Amino acid sequence: MTKQQSGFDILTHPSRLIRIADIDSELAGLWKQFNEDISEGKTVMRACMSNLIIYCDSIEELQQISHEIPEIVDIHPARVLLLMGNGQPSDGKIEALVTMYYQPVSAGWQVCAERIDVIASPDSIEYLPSVARSHLIGDLPTTVWWVSRQPPPNVPAVFLELAELANQVIYDNIGWENPLSGITVMTRWVAARQDSLIVYNLAWRRLTVFRKLISQVLDPKVAPDALNSLKEITIEHGPHALPLTWLLVGWLAYQLEWKPVTGKRVSSSELFWRFRKNNTDIKVIARRLPEGEPLIYELMFDWSRSGKQGRACFKRLDDERIGIVEERSTVPARVFTAQPPHRSSLVTSQLARRDRDKFFENALVAANEMTDVF
Amino acid sequence: MFNASSENPLLAGTNTANDPQPCILVIFGGGGDLTRRKLLPAVYNQALEGELPANFAVLGLALEEMNDDDYREFARKGIEKHSRQPLDQAYWPDFEKRLHYLQGSFDDPDIYAQLKQRLDEIDKTFGIPGNRIFYLAIPPGLIETCVSNINHAGLVMPVDETSPFTRIIVEKPIGKDLESARDVNATLSKNFDEQQIYRIDHYLGKETVQNILAMRFGNAIFEPLWNSRYIDHVQITVAESEGVGTRAGYYDGAGALRDMIQNHILQLLTLIAMEPPWSMDADVMRDHRQNVLNCLSPISRKDFNSHVVRAQYGPGFQHGEDVPGYRRETGVSQHSTTETYVAIKLFIDNWRWSSVPFYIRTGKRMPKRASEIAIQFKSVPPILFNANQEKPLEPNVLALSIQPNEGLSLRIGTKLPGNKLRIYPVKMDFLYGSTFGEQSPEAYERLLLDVMAGDATLFMRRDSVESSWVWIDNILDIWANSSSRWIPEYNAGTWGPLEADRLIETDNRKWRLL
Numbered sequence: 001m002t003k004q005q006s007g008f009d010i011l012t013h014p015s016r017l018i019r020i021a022d023i024d025s026e027l028a029g030l031w032k033q034f035n036e037d038i039s040e041g042k043t044v045m046r047a048c049m050s051n052l053i054i055y056c057d058s059i060e061e062l063q064q065i066s067h068e069i070p071e072i073v074d075i076h077p078a079r080v081l082l083l084m085g086n087g088q089p090s091d092g093k094i095e096a097l098v099t100m101y102y103q104p105v106s107a108g109w110q111v112c113a114e115r116i117d118v119i120a121s122p123d124s125i126e127y128l129p130s131v132a133r134s135h136l137i138g139d140l141p142t143t144v145w146w147v148s149r150q151p152p153p154n155v156p157a158v159f160l161e162l163a164e165l166a167n168q169v170i171y172d173n174i175g176w177e178n179p180l181s182g183i184t185v186m187t188r189w190v191a192a193r194q195d196s197l198i199v200y201n202l203a204w205r206r207l208t209v210f211r212k213l214i215s216q217v218l219d220p221k222v223a224p225d226a227l228n229s230l231k232e233i234t235i236e237h238g239p240h241a242l243p244l245t246w247l248l249v250g251w252l253a254y255q256l257e258w259k260p261v262t263g264k265r266v267s268s269s270e271l272f273w274r275f276r277k278n279n280t281d282i283k284v285i286a287r288r289l290p291e292g293e294p295l296i297y298e299l300m301f302d303w304s305r306s307g308k309q310g311r312a313c314f315k316r317l318d319d320e321r322i323g324i325v326e327e328r329s330t331v332p333a334r335v336f337t338a339q340p341p342h343r344s345s346l347v348t349s350q351l352a353r354r355d356r357d358k359f360f361e362n363a364l365v366a367a368n369e370m371t372d373v374f
Numbered sequence: 375m376f377n378a379s380s381e382n383p384l385l386a387g388t389n390t391a392n393d394p395q396p397c398i399l400v401i402f403g404g405g406g407d408l409t410r411r412k413l414l415p416a417v418y419n420q421a422l423e424g425e426l427p428a429n430f431a432v433l434g435l436a437l438e439e440m441n442d443d444d445y446r447e448f449a450r451k452g453i454e455k456h457s458r459q460p461l462d463q464a465y466w467p468d469f470e471k472r473l474h475y476l477q478g479s480f481d482d483p484d485i486y487a488q489l490k491q492r493l494d495e496i497d498k499t500f501g502i503p504g505n506r507i508f509y510l511a512i513p514p515g516l517i518e519t520c521v522s523n524i525n526h527a528g529l530v531m532p533v534d535e536t537s538p539f540t541r542i543i544v545e546k547p548i549g550k551d552l553e554s555a556r557d558v559n560a561t562l563s564k565n566f567d568e569q570q571i572y573r574i575d576h577y578l579g580k581e582t583v584q585n586i587l588a589m590r591f592g593n594a595i596f597e598p599l600w601n602s603r604y605i606d607h608v609q610i611t612v613a614e615s616e617g618v619g620t621r622a623g624y625y626d627g628a629g630a631l632r633d634m635i636q637n638h639i640l641q642l643l644t645l646i647a648m649e650p651p652w653s654m655d656a657d658v659m660r661d662h663r664q665n666v667l668n669c670l671s672p673i674s675r676k677d678f679n680s681h682v683v684r685a686q687y688g689p690g691f692q693h694g695e696d697v698p699g700y701r702r703e704t705g706v707s708q709h710s711t712t713e714t715y716v717a718i719k720l721f722i723d724n725w726r727w728s729s730v731p732f733y734i735r736t737g738k739r740m741p742k743r744a745s746e747i748a749i750q751f752k753s754v755p756p757i758l759f760n761a762n763q764e765k766p767l768e769p770n771v772l773a774l775s776i777q778p779n780e781g782l783s784l785r786i787g788t789k790l791p792g793n794k795l796r797i798y799p800v801k802m803d804f805l806y807g808s809t810f811g812e813q814s815p816e817a818y819e820r821l822l823l824d825v826m827a828g829d830a831t832l833f834m835r836r837d838s839v840e841s842s843w844v845w846i847d848n849i850l851d852i853w854a855n856s857s858s859r860w861i862p863e864y865n866a867g868t869w870g871p872l873e874a875d876r877l878i879e880t881d882n883r884k885w886r887l888l
Contacts, residue, residue, distance in 0.1 A: 217501070219396075221396075222502070359387070
């Protein structure tokens with residue numbers, strides 16, 4: 001029995017490599033061993049809310065996910081199927097590892113996850129969906145969490161089949177290889193899915209705090225004219241945060257009914273868009289900072305009406321706070337807690353969602369239009 | 375009523391009806407125990423989790439001599455001790471800027487003029503559009519003074535689409551009998567519209583209490599069984615391990631019936647017994663709860679002794695220590711006949727619950743702090759596995775635990791492994807804390823956010839308060855007119871008097887062991 005390093009009170013077994021055909025018997029063996037050796041005769045409860053299929057294709061991603069799984073299943077107990085493409089199975093083309101996560105509760109033990117890792121060599125990834133299909137638990141919703149840096153539609157042999165098994169697809173385009181084309185291809189795929197499948201970008205959830213603050217601080221009741229008379233928005237973001245910026249601007253454009261007119265790359269670190277609404281131009285400048293985390297660091301809104309200027313500058317003050325900068329704003333200065341959420345908590349929150357997010361999808365539509373004028 | 379969404383294009387298409395709106399929370403009794411232990415920690419936790427509106431501030435109003443800095447220190451100490459989440463040193467300087475204090479007497483009209491001026495200043499500082507929530511964390515005797523002064527100072531806005539909102543939160547007890555409750559309600563109604571009044575009962579903000587609705591109406595398997603055909607009886611227990619503590623002044627004049635049953639337990643009862651509402655709209659929900667109260671069968675004098683038991687705790691042992699009896703507690707009269715324990719068998723006279731007894735009990739100095747609602751289903755017929763009536767099968771029980779651990783459990787019969795066919799009761803537990811692994815917000819956190827959002831679903835309406843008192847007054851009258859001054863005693867640290875056991879055992883049932 002080993003304790004996870006995450007600080008969570010969740011324990012797990014060391015796992016051993018097995019054949020795919022032995023996954024079920026290995027799981028049964030783990031349960032038997034748990035009941036006989038570990039539980040010490042106490043009640044063993046199993047909680048399970050979802051099937052969670054995770055796809056990654058590098059050892060670094062797999063290691064990071066391994067740290068995140070206890071954090072996720074602590075809040076959202078699940079059967080986890082971790083599929084790794086581009087792996088190096090020790091024996092043959094594909095192999096598996098099985099383990100369980102459990103924690104002490106007042107009356108005994110609670111098993112909060114069964115984890116099945118399936119590792120496939122690069123020429124065997126097309127087997128992965130079939131392994132997933134045969135190890136899902138019935139009667140529970142299924143989510144595919146796409147961790148790979150390749151945009152999902154670029155790995156059709158895996159992604160499209162997994163999407164067919166799922167009620168929800170979670171992806172994260174921060175850190176994608178070639179984000180511009182990735183955004184385009186994924187946006188089109190999402191737009192084409194008009195069924196009940198929930199598709200969700202973690203980047204959108206990362207914007208929650210900014211969306212809330214912008215909505216409330218620039219609300220017409222407290223900052224009259226701000227939203228209707230915007231002239232310029234300047235955004236400063238860290239490396240790899242362009243998808244975040246793109247979505248934020250897409251959201252503003254859709255909600256405020258702006259139409260993109262032009263877009264251009266001003267330099268290697270600066271993009272520019274011009275939008276139009278009611279014969280008025282709105283400029284948006286997005287600057288990438290040379291270093292930092294994949295976050296939005298500063299957002300400046302400038303507006304004017306009848307010669308009266310207004311301004312609101314939101315700035316990330318540190319890892320935990322966003323503030324309205326007094327000397328650069330005409331709205332009251334305040335500071336808000338805004339710790340960048342861990343990816344695991346974003347996934348956990350999204351796992352509990354059971355409906356499509358129209359705001360996200362609308363923002364994607366506008367983001368797609370922004371791509372078209374580029 | 376002001377709603378940030380109405381003209382905000384960034385919120386167009388969102389259902390913001392349940393979003394907290396920008397406002398100032400004005401706490402009357404801002405230097406008191408409730409504020410320090412519950413209200414300020416609740417506000418802090420919600421701020422820390424980013425749930426509060428961006429434009430939000432607090433102003434405490436009380437007699438204690440303090441300035442803003444002192445008040446922030448007062449708040450800090452309360453939060454350090456009582457908050458669900460530890461105090462975040464980095465965030466605290468920003469949070470405390472939102473806390474303000476005004477010292478004054480509630481009966482001084484000048485203080486209300488000062489209050490108005492302070493609120494206007496805070497509006498400007500924090501970009502708040504004039505919305506106010508007045509929280510009356512004060513003794514009941516001060517309600518009239520505060521409410522009428524708030525109104526006379528012009529601090530109550532009309533209820534319409536264009537005005538900022540004004541809301542008032544009133545703590546229990548609302549009166550000490552029907553007449554006084556009507557007086558309090560009349561005072562509130564004279565100065566506020568009913569839509570602006572939020573009568574708070576923190577029990578309704580607890581996760582499990584809300585889960586009663588989710589469980590009953592979000593699952594198909596329970597509701598068909600939720601009636602007299604399948605349910606044998608219901609037990610509701612609210613047990614406190616503490617004695618009267620520092621509340622003797624209030625409690626000795628109130629007793630367990632007024633303190634617990636009139637509000638907490640009857641509200642729980644309404645959620646368990648209500649018919650399926652057709653909407654989550656606050657008034658629809660409250661109408662349905664009210665219908666339960668309308669159907670409560672009054673307890674007649676003839677049935678009284680077999681349906682109602684009151685008792686008082688005597689000396690005993692708790693947590694390995696001697697504890698004094700109630701009449702030896704500080705501030706309690708040596709001749710007090712105030713009940714610290716009540717058990718009642720009641721019926722709800724409607725089609726669904728006809729002949730199903732509801733056993734309710736509450737007491738102080740019980741062996742542990744535990745609140746639970748248990749639905750005991752009828753036994754299976756006495757054939758097959760239940761043929762041996764000397765050793766009948768345990769009936770199914772669905773138990774909703776409210777505190778200290780929130781969750782639910784279901785007792786089912788299952789076959790024991792082995793060659794013989796033996797049925798054994800197994801309890802399946804669902805605990806919020808361990809299943810979801812995250813802390814539920816405190817009841818006050820949820821309820822304060824509801825008031826900011828203008829959602830009165832979990833608050834008591836005037837008619838509900840008065841109907842409860844009608845039913846309670848009947849019991850109080852019989853006690854008051856009783857020729858006997860004797861009150862049974864139970865040892866501290868036990869589950870109540872023998873009389874309470876007899877009340878349920880006469881029906882061949884037993885109190886559940888919690």
